[in-house]
Amino acid sequence: MSIKYEIQSIKNSKGTGKEQEFVRIFENPPQTDRQLESHIQDNCSITKGDVQSTLMTLRDSMINELSHGNRFHIPEIGYFSLAVNLDMPDDKPMEKVRGDYIRVRNIKFRPDAELLNEVKRNVRFERAKFSSKSSQYTEEELLAKIKEYLTANNCITRRDLQQNFGLRQSAALKCLKHFTEIGILKKEGARNSPVYFLNK
Missing domain, CATH: 4.10.520.10 (IHF-like DNA-binding proteins)
Incomplete structure (x- = not known):
């Protein structure tokens, strides 16, 4: 069975201003x-x-x-x-x-x-069709996507951000915290499974 991999990069590697690419493999348990x-x-x-x-x-x-x-x-x-x-x-x-x-x-x-x-001699590699890296958005782009999502749905969760917008868990949590702190979203529900609404 082939080992899945993806190509990632480090911006400004070692302070040189250059981008350094590296291979990340997806290890099985x-x-x-x-x-x-x-x-x-x-x-x-x-x-x-x-x-x-x-x-x-x-x-x-x-x-x-x-x-x-x-x-x-x-x-x-x-x-x-x-x-x-x-x-x-x-x-x-x-x-x-x-x-x-x-x-x-x-x-x-x-x-x-x-x-x-x-x-x-035995290993084989295959490029993964998925990525572990968060999709990159500006704040305006992400806010527009959240508002669009909330026109069709009552609320949004961290899991929704991950599944629909390609964000990692840490990035999704950071985004929800930011938009809540600046008053665009309001947080309700249980502490371990909150939901978010537009703050009208």
């Missing part, structure tokens, strides 16, 4: 524990219980090795290692750095070359 256990059981001789025990033992081994500052390698998959930060007061001199100023930030993963190459 990860498989569940049960799906993984079933997949392994169906493709080899071990049972789901064996899979659970193996994964828990692997987890314990990883915790032990990483906690001792070692890299952890899973054959034919890759290496796991620690990423750390220095969390020290600004006025402390560097020679006063203590171990308790160092924090684990994350766990890094570097895939084995063959794993990475296999993924590259």
Whole structure:
């Protein structure tokens, strides 16, 4: 199955005044524990219980090795290692750095070359027919669309803005808050599911 993607851009990238384009992929939810256990059981001789025990033992081994500052390698998959930060007061001199100023930030993963190459050979990309990015309107354009919508409907909601005008949730909420604050819309209904009317 192809991975869906869209092209987005960052305006004034790094203060250069130029627009930088980048690819955003739409990731599917990860498989569940049960799906993984079933997949392994169906493709080899071990049972789901064996899979659970193996994964828990692997987890314990990883915790032990990483906690001792070692890299952890899973054959034919890759290496796991620690990423750390220095969390020290600004006025402390560097020679006063203590171990308790160092924090684990994350766990890094570097895939084995063959794993990475296999993924590259198998992956397929397809441009999405939808976008996660809000449609762009001027304030006047958006207000005109809201008024037009309200001539045919009694009220408007955040969900209506998302579905009919192509806005993301954050943009829709910001828009409704703005038009309410300047007196064009009035807000009624429950706090967690308000509706909006033209303020006549």
